[in-house]
Amino acid sequence: MAVPYPKDIPVTEPTVELAKSSEPINAGAEPLPEKLIPVTPTISADASKAKLTSAQQRSVLPWIMGFLKPYKLKVVAAIICLMIGSLAWLSLGQGVRLMVDEGFVRDNAQRLNEIILLVLGITAVSGTAVFCRFYLMTWLGERVSADIRLTVYNQLLKLSPAFYAKVRTGEVISRFTADSTLLQTVVGSSLSMALRSSVTVLGGLVMMGITSVKMTLLVLLAVPLVLGPVIFFGRKVRTLARESQDRVADLGAYVDETLHEIHTVQAYGHEDKDRSLFNTRVEDVMSAASGRIRYRALLISTVMFLSIAAIAMVTWVGAHDVMSGKMTGGELSAFMFYAVMVAGAVATISEVIGEIQRASGAAERLIELAETPVDIPVATHPVALPAKVSGELVIEGLNFAYPEHDALVLKQLNMAIAAGERVALVGPSGAGKSTLFQLLQRFYVPSAGSIRLEGIDIAKLLPHDLRAQFALVPQDSVIFATSVLENVRYGRVDATEQEVIDACIAARAHEFISEFTDGYQTYLGERGVRLSGGQKQRIAIARAILADRPILLLDEATSALDAVSEQKVKQALDVLMAGKTTLIIAHRLSTVINADRIFVFDKGEIVACGRHQELMQSNALYREFASLQLLTEEANASALNETI
Structure with missing residues (x-):
């Protein structure tokens, strides 16, 4: 049953606060009946950058x-293994001291054998601890990377x-894959090396x-000399790593x-230009x-130079103490062993810091995605x-302008569509x-x-519940x-295979699907x-048939079909639309003639409403549109049918 066009519906324009402005539209009008979560500004307009200050200010x-x-037991176990392994390596220094003082200097072969066995035992303990630590940290790196990907994707x-x-x-995909892989390497390897060192x-x-x-x-006097370059160059590496990832x-x-x-690239012979543009981007990288x-x-080079230079100078001082009898050769050997271990560890830290700083830049980019506010208020x-x-x-x-554009795309729209009504939009x-x-599916506010x-304002519904009422083709x-x-x-993900086949039969898709080998x-x-x-x-129409939802949105669902296929699909759509509210963006005469009502749009406004014959007599825009597009297409279809 047709419902009259609501020309005199009283309109209350609710106050809606846009993300890009702190001033409400239509200030002083009646507010929305349900309190909404405020819209937070999303990523900036520069699509290629998409940087958020909040992520840069966050601690990574x-x-x-x-x-x-969630994996704290494995983290604790990895740290314990790390401590055992590191302490075992450190105790080797005492083994070196004993070998020199009690083995070589005293020429005691028996004692030397005992010390060697002790050293081998310590090495075995350290090797076992290294195995456990490496396994646990690598597993944690993989697990954390997987969890970050899940969080970001959700x-x-x-x-x-x-x-x-x-x-x-493409930028989102790069962040999602390359940046999370970099974090996996850091957590699974670099972080472990930094802690151990x-x-x-x-x-x-x-x-x-x-x-x-x-x-x-x-x-220790040389420590500030080493830390200075670590802090200065580390910050530079982090900044440049972020730019490099971008x-x-x-x-x-x-x-x-x-x-x-x-x-399109090959059809227009654009390969050479694309090679040039790609080469430019590669060089930017x-x-x-x-x-x-x-x-x-x-x-790395500065830290290693300063560390080794400091050890060399201290060893020179120690050698003079040995010659003057202030310390033994074993003590000097042990000290040099520890000094070399410390220098190597500092060098490792300086190298790993570069990786960690690079990962920090990647983490900032992932934080931006993970914490991008949802711009549809709930x-x-x-x-x-x-x-x-x-x-x-x-x-x-209904008024609407796309984000960051001032021009209204829709202006003061008023429509009342009854349950089961078939409406064409032209x-x-x-x-x-x-x-x-x-807007009907609330992809925009x-x-x-x-x-x-x-009778319920869709702003008061959960987006998932709202969208579950629409089938879109x-x-x-x-x-x-x-x-x-x-x-x-x-x-409908829980549909059986037979239900899928039935939907394809209704959409006239079963015939060509059956011809496929598989x-x-x-x-x-x-x-x-x-x-x-x-x-x-036809696959898309079968999908909508299977979904079986109360409202159909058909964006000229037969536009890509020839006349024969269109006739088949039209029969399926007639069955599908029975008892369902249907909105059709129409470009063909056959579609609008069968509609209960036709809404004529022009520059974001509804300029006329009625059935085909009424509009042909009363509206010049519709008459022109019908004669130039609808009737022409119908004539072409008729000619094709006659040929067949």
């Missing part, structure tokens, strides 16, 4: 430690299309102090875009990496929909028809006005890189490259 270490917390699934309109997918430095200094206080104090992300984004559109490598090399106390949703929709005073491109579909489903069919079965089952298990390739446009569309 506590964030990573949060992922280690957040990415919550973000609206507005986020992905501003950030290049830190224990070695502290333990070595203690043992050096026990051996000779004077020489240890001389070594350039790698740019490179990944460009490759992703080029390869996905390889048909090298340029950013060169600075990081230079500072890291300076860090009601603090959401309302549940009725068990049976009829599909009644009411739109009042109008020129850019009139706002597809935008309305996005209206600037003003409201949309009600079953877009004009450009979405096919995933999996089998036919899983592509259709995307509409039938419903056929792999369709990335973006469905193995299918024609019409076959993709």
